[in-house]
Amino acid sequence: MKKEEINKLFEGLLNKYFDLKMVSLCTSDGFGILHQSRLDDEVELDRVSAITSSLVSLGNASSKQIIGGNLHSTIVETDNGNLLIKKLKLAEKELVLSIVTSKKMLLGEANYLITMCAKNIALM
Amino acid sequence: MYRKLVVIGDVGAGKSTLIRTLSEIETVDTDVTSSKNIGKPLTTVGIDYGRITLGEGDAIGLYGVPGQKRYSFIWDMVKEDIWACILLVKAEHLRAPDKLIDLINVFINDKEYCPLAIGVTHTDIKAINQVVIQKVLQEKGVNAPVFSVDARKKQSSLLLLHTLLSMHNANDFSKRENMA
Ligand SMILES: Nc1nc2c(ncn2[C@@H]2O[C@H](COP(=O)(O)OP(=O)(O)O)[C@@H](O)[C@H]2O)c(=O)[nH]1
Ligand SMILES: [Mg+2]
Numbered sequence: 001m002k003k004e005e006i007n008k009l010f011e012g013l014l015n016k017y018f019d020l021k022m023v024s025l026c027t028s029d030g031f032g033i034l035h036q037s038r039l040d041d042e043v044e045l046d047r048v049s050a051i052t053s054s055l056v057s058l059g060n061a062s063s064k065q066i067i068g069g070n071l072h073s074t075i076v077e078t079d080n081g082n083l084l085i086k087k088l089k090l091a092e093k094e095l096v097l098s099i100v101t102s103k104k105m106l107l108g109e110a111n112y113l114i115t116m117c118a119k120n121i122a123l124m
Numbered sequence: 125m126y127r128k129l130v131v132i133g134d135v136g137a138g139k140s141t142l143i144r145t146l147s148e149i150e151t152v153d154t155d156v157t158s159s160k161n162i163g164k165p166l167t168t169v170g171i172d173y174g175r176i177t178l179g180e181g182d183a184i185g186l187y188g189v190p191g192q193k194r195y196s197f198i199w200d201m202v203k204e205d206i207w208a209c210i211l212l213v214k215a216e217h218l219r220a221p222d223k224l225i226d227l228i229n230v231f232i233n234d235k236e237y238c239p240l241a242i243g244v245t246h247t248d249i250k251a252i253n254q255v256v257i258q259k260v261l262q263e264k265g266v267n268a269p270v271f272s273v274d275a276r277k278k279q280s281s282l283l284l285l286h287t288l289l290s291m292h293n294a295n296d297f298s299k300r301e302n303m304a
Pocket of ligand 1: 133135139167168245273
């Protein structure tokens with residue numbers, strides 16, 4: 001896996017977007033790969049990976065059993081900011097990308113950001 | 125009455141299968157492709173949820189939880205008000221019994237009465253003496269009936285459920301006896 005490249009991508013994003021608080025990548029079965037964060041309360045990669053992989057799988061179950069259609073993203077909105085999670089494929093591996101943004105960043109912007117990030121990783 | 129039944133056990137023991145076998149609704153399935161070799165292609169990352177109706181307003185909710193420690197946030201979501209617990213053990217191994225005991229304790233500790241039944245799966249592939257498993261757990265202070273079950277088969281899986289219902293009935297009965 002292109003860990004170095006992805007790490008650089010994450011770094012670049014965190015530098016560019018001040019309201020981006022965390023970027024994290026794990027396998028779809030919840031094993032952490034990479035993680036960068038400037039959240040006040042530092043979270044462990046293992047924990048983020050377990051929680052985001054679960055949420056994505058539940059998002060998937062919802063899209064299959066309730067809405068119909070393919071899952072684009074799973075979103076958790078809070079009064080402190082948002083967590084967005086996306087599935088992606090890299091070298092035939094199912095991965096989960098997640099970002100945390102501060103409440104100052106609009107949900108649409110955050111969604112655009114994670115979509116671009118996922119696209120960039122998938123192209124590596 | 126709504127009763128919460130939790131299914132715990134090692135990876136590959138058959139938790140998701142058991143819930144699929146017993147549930148009358150399409151289960152909420154959170155299996156994904158495993159990135160590591162765990163002896164099977166899929167692994168559960170969220171929760172397995174199924175349901176059995178016993179009668180009017182009377183149902184059992186089936187909750188399967190991943191056993192890996194990093195998913196402990198799901199244990200916390202599920203562990204309140206549990207009615208009974210099923211532990212599945214794969215016949216090939218009783219790996220790390222201490223971990224299993226810890227897991228059992230997460231769910232049945234602090235409960236007034238929460239029966240546990242143990243199912244040993246995959247006995248069609250490997251014969252195993254259930255008494256050995258029972259003894260290992262007994263030495264660690266866990267007393268529970270042990271059965272050989274095939275999680276893919278309904279009758280076999282129902283054995284565990286019927287056992288837990290009987291254990292509850294017996295407990296209710298002795299409570300009444302004590303009061304009389
Ligand atoms: N041969 C055999 N296979 C079983 C038995 N119980 C479950 N399985 C299979 O074991 C595999 C793993 O089961 P799964 O439900 O995913 O395990 P989980 O990780 O505990 O959720 C599945 O392919 C099941 O069909 C059993 O008693 N005998
Ligand atoms: Mg499972």
